[in-house]
Amino acid sequence: MTDDVTTGSIRVRIPTPLRSYTAGEKDVFADGTTVGEVLSDLDRRYPGMAFRVVDEQGVMRPHMIVWLHNERCRDLTAPVTPADEVVLMQALSGG
Numbered sequence: 384m385t386d387d388v389t390t391g392s393i394r395v396r397i398p399t400p401l402r403s404y405t406a407g408e409k410d411v412f413a414d415g416t417t418v419g420e421v422l423s424d425l426d427r428r429y430p431g432m433a434f435r436v437v438d439e440q441g442v443m444r445p446h447m448i449v450w451l452h453n454e455r456c457r458d459l460t461a462p463v464t465p466a467d468e469v470v471l472m473q474a475l476s477g478g
Contacts, residue, residue: 393421393463396470404429413469418449419459421469436471448472 392412397405405411413428415421419437426433436447437459443449449456450470451463463469 393465394468395421395425396468398471398473400473401432401435401471404432404435416462416464417459418451418456418461418463418469421463422459446474448474 392414395411395413397409397411399409402409411425411428413421413424415424419441422433422436436444436449438444441459443457443459448471450472451461451467
């Protein structure tokens with residue numbers, strides 16, 4: 384992995400369409416105590432990443448899915464710990 388892993392970092396799984404931000408890495412690490420803080424740290428490490436997940440009003444985009452504790456999470460204030468894994472997914476649409 385290209386990212387420095389520090390104690391307290393949370394593993395974040397990146398969907399294929401967003402891996403251009405992470406130099407192709409599918410698993411990266413970010414710091415934070417909430418989902419929103421993790422996304423902010425991801426954006427610090429990988430500029431532009433958070434805007435793909437959260438809109439200008441600070442609301443999660445409808446086509447983005449965050450999994451935390453094996454459950455869908457839309458709450459940016461949901462707490463996370465270093466034992467957690469955050470999984471980002473993009474919903475696909477089409478006909």
